[in-house]
Amino acid sequence: MLKAIGVILVLAVIVLLVIAATEPATFHVERSTTIAATPAKINPLLDDLHNWQKWSPWANLDPTMRQSYSGAVEGRGAVYEWEGNRKVGKGRMEILAAEPTETSIKLNFFSPMSSQSTSNFILQPQGTGTRVTWTMDGSNTYASKLMSVFVSMDSMVGKDFEHGLSNLKTAAER
Numbered sequence: 546m547l548k549a550i551g552v553i554l555v556l557a558v559i560v561l562l563v564i565a566a567t568e569p570a571t572f573h574v575e576r577s578t579t580i581a582a583t584p585a586k587i588n589p590l591l592d593d594l595h596n597w598q599k600w601s602p603w604a605n606l607d608p609t610m611r612q613s614y615s616g617a618v619e620g621r622g623a624v625y626e627w628e629g630n631r632k633v634g635k636g637r638m639e640i641l642a643a644e645p646t647e648t649s650i651k652l653n654f655f656s657p658m659s660s661q662s663t664s665n666f667i668l669q670p671q672g673t674g675t676r677v678t679w680t681m682d683g684s685n686t687y688a689s690k691l692m693s694v695f696v697s698m699d700s701m702v703g704k705d706f707e708h709g710l711s712n713l714k715t716a717a718e719r
Contacts, residue, residue, distance in 0.1 A: 561694060568690035572662075572698040576706035577678040582717040584646055584668040584675050590716055591666050592643045593619035600712035602705040606632040619643070631657055638664075646670075652681070660689070677713065679706050 580587060590596045594614060598604045610629030616622040620643035628635040635655040641663075642649040648666040662683030669676040681702065685693065 561691070565687065565691040565694050568685060568693050570685055572681075572683055572685055572689075572693070574681045574699050574702050574706060575678060576703060576710055577676060578707075578710040578714055579671060579674050579676050580714045580717050581674045583673075584670060587668055587675055587677060587713070587717045588643075588645065588648070589619070590713060591648045592623070592640065594623050594625040594638065594640070595619075596716075597625070599716045600709060602709040602712065603633050606630070634658075658688070660686075677710060679710060681706075 590600060607629035610627055610633055613626045614624065615626070616624040616639065619640075621640055623640045624637065625639075626637045627633060634657045637653045637655075639651045640648060641651050646668045650664045650666075652662045652664050654660045660683060662681050664679070664681045667678040667680070669678070681698075683698075685698075689698070
């Protein structure tokens, strides 16, 4: 009886490992909203990392989080680093490009898991408003492929993006 249970467990683990190996090599998360403001009004909330405290879905998850800014004051080369509790972890963001209708950010997490991704904010004027699309793309390591068998990056981060875009909308429409 114990031998049969052991064989079943080993087979289950092998199936899980095979399924994980077939997961995609990359991930993509994307959310959008329309904001009643021009790109010129929204851009400073994105391109000046100090302003992320006004709308970031992660800004208030750890009141004792250590934060530092370096590089350019805003736009390309601006850097934000943080270290906090398990909810926010430890990481670094650097603005790679800051254009009137697109901001591109390199995002490195060091804990609770190590990962690197690129996040983009695309601003498309629509009448008197702006369609803002927030994306994140990155590579799936074998460990993240294994994790994605149970929960996708989209389901882990998508709700945070929705919350952040809602906060961004409120901040930009003031």
